[in-house]
Amino acid sequence: MQGYVDAINAYDYATAWRLGGSNLGSTYRAFAAGFADTSHDTLTILDVHGETVHVRLVAEQTSGQRTTYEGSYTVQQGKIVAATLHKVGGSSAPSASVGHCSASVKFARPGDGGSETVYVTSNVPRSPVTATMHYKTKDSSYQSVTRTSGAASITFGIGRPTRDYTVAVDVAIDGKAFCSTSFTPH
Numbered sequence: 001m002q003g004y005v006d007a008i009n010a011y012d013y014a015t016a017w018r019l020g021g022s023n024l025g026s027t028y029r030a031f032a033a034g035f036a037d038t039s040h041d042t043l044t045i046l047d048v049h050g051e052t053v054h055v056r057l058v059a060e061q062t063s064g065q066r067t068t069y070e071g072s073y074t075v076q077q078g079k080i081v082a083a084t085l086h087k088v089g090g091s092s093a094p095s096a097s098v099g100h101c102s103a104s105v106k107f108a109r110p111g112d113g114g115s116e117t118v119y120v121t122s123n124v125p126r127s128p129v130t131a132t133m134h135y136k137t138k139d140s141s142y143q144s145v146t147r148t149s150g151a152a153s154i155t156f157g158i159g160r161p162t163r164d165y166t167v168a169v170d171v172a173i174d175g176k177a178f179c180s181t182s183f184t185p186h
Helices: 002-009 013-018 028-033
Strands: 038-049 052-061 066-076 079-088 101-105 115-122 128-134 139-145 152-157 167-173 177-183
Touching: 002 013, 002 038, 013 028, 052 079, 066 101, 079 101, 079 177, 101 167, 115 128, 115 167, 115 177, 128 152, 139 152
Parallel strands: 101 177
Antiparallel strands: 038 052, 052 066, 066 079, 101 115, 115 152, 128 139, 128 167, 167 177
């Protein structure tokens, strides 16, 4: 985790991309552009449970404004495979119009022709959720609805995707919450 943030602070976005930025649901260009107004990030690791690292991240903008985020990163074999961060500060309770979610997959490395499940947790109950898989040659989307708890799961067949190509999965819940995860078929 610290190497990822150190790379961002050194404006070495290619290294940050290799350390897991590629799994966070955007193109390299959009990933790097997302830091255009950031002068420095300070990472505090709050705790670690298995592959999940709970963090506080303070992003200092070039304007001097500071924004604090909290959430978690999932790290496997030294690489970030999923992240969920939300802005904190101001009011202690999140706005009703702002949602938070996290996503994970059942199999990080599913086999050819099998199925995969995306698990979603959120604070957005009874709302449409869409998971979009970004395969090497096409995108595929699947829908569900979050339960009263805000959780959902979406199971789908992966077909015969390109082996060892990391498939980014973007999750959107009714335009109120967004998160991502990934899987790499073998």
